Amino acid sequence: MKQVDIKNLSLDDLQENLAQNADQLAKLRMNHAVSPLENPKQIGVVKKTVARLKTEIRKRELSESQEK
Numbered sequence: 001m002k003q004v005d006i007k008n009l010s011l012d013d014l015q016e017n018l019a020q021n022a023d024q025l026a027k028l029r030m031n032h033a034v035s036p037l038e039n040p041k042q043i044g045v046v047k048k049t050v051a052r053l054k055t056e057i058r059k060r061e062l063s064e065s066q067e068k
Helices: 003-007 011-034 041-067
Strands: none
Touching (some): 011 041
16 A cells, blocks of 8 residues: 555544554464465565554644644
8 A cells, every 4th residue: 555545544444454454464474484475575565554554643643632
């Protein structure tokens, strides 16, 4: 998921996507520990998506606190 797409999502959608991607990352890591993945770079892609989602959520939290 690109940063441009993430900025257009609502806060609820961000949190929902974060939960889904976090679950996917955990499953990928578990599967990779048991037997090597066909494409291990997939873990890095999902990890970066999780980081982007967390960053956008935090950015919005900080902007809300500054507005008050």
